[in-house]
Amino acid sequence: MKVEIWSDVMCPFCYIGKRRFETALAQFRNKDQVQVEWKSFQLNPQMKTEPGKTINEYLAEVKGWTVDYAQQMNDHVTSMAADAGLEYNMDQAVVANSFDAHRFVQFAKTKGLGDAAEEQLFKAYFTDGKNTADIETLVSLGAEIGLDAEELRAVLDGTKYSDEVRKDIHEAQQVGARGVPFFVLDRKYAVSGAQHSETFLNALEQSFGEWEKANPKPLVAFAEGAACTTDGECD
Template identity: 85%
Template sequence: MKIEIWSDVMCPFCYIGKRKFEKALDQFPQKDKIQVEWKSFQLNPQMKTEPGKSINEYLAEVKGWTPDYAQQMNDHVTGLAREVGLEYNMDKAVVANSFDAHRFVQFAKTKGLGDAVEEQLFKAYFTDGKDTSNLATLVELGGEIGLDAEELKKVLEGTRFSDEVRKDIYEAQQVGARGVPFFVLDRKYAVSGAQQPETFLGALEQSFGEWQKANPEPLVTFAEGDTCTTDGECN
């Protein structure tokens, strides 16, 4: 059964939601029958990459907050991240447009490394304070998960996988995603936000139960002997 997850690199709740979902999936007995696909979403497509600007300054500008209030919000999110074992260093976060990072994700998906690249990007942004729009940084991250550096570099120097990113963003609108993280299970059920593992587990059980009924496993034949068939043949 497929589960699609729309997220953005710069979304703090997406990383937290990833950990909570993973905890639920670890408790799910049929987890080996679950296929997870990460999908692209941009919270601010017009964002300009500004390495010299702090995340508090950025939030103050786009949300109309005071820098002090932005700091309070980031401290709160940092605490929530800590509860699931994540280290957020928001003072190091680089304000960066995420479009090329999403092209990077789309390329990694073709190599079966979608989950690995999401983990790398989240850690790079929230923990390590790396510029996730920088080509050299993305190539380095790709190499760390086993992608061919030269192939990745050629992809990022051009425009490949741009259409795939835009398609995901369009699909997000079609399935009702107005924010991220947004989890869609078997294109029938949706879970919005970084919910508790218990919520994810309940959604997994409900959707998988229905999926399993619609996709029964064939019986396995352990041995064959003399039989008669519907066309009258016996042997």
């Protein structure tokens, strides 16, 4: 059964949602039959990469908040992240457009490393304060998860996988995603936001139960012997 997750690297709730979903999946008895696919989504496609601006200054600017209020909001999110076992250093986060980071993930998906790429990007952005719009930074992050550095650099220096990113963003509208994280299970059930692990587990159990009925496992013959058939033949 496929679970598709629309996400943006700059979304603090997406990393928290990832951890909570992983906790639920680890408890799910049929986890080996679940395929997770990460999908691209941009919260602010027009965002300019500004390494000299703090995330609090950015939020104050775009949302009309005071910097102090933005700090309070980020402190709250940092506390939520800690409860999920994550370390957020929001004061170090680099304001960065996420389009190339999404191309990075799309390329990693072709190598079976989509989940590793998402994890690497989230940690780079929220914990390590790295510029996830910088090509050399992305190449370095890719090499750490086993991607070929020169192949990745060639991808990022051009426009490859741009269409895949845009397709995912368009598809998000079709499935009803207005924000992220957005989880779609077997294209039947949707879970919006960084829900608690219990909610994810319940969604997995319900959607998998229906998926399993529609996709019964074929029986595998262990041994064959003398038998009779419905046409009356016995041997």
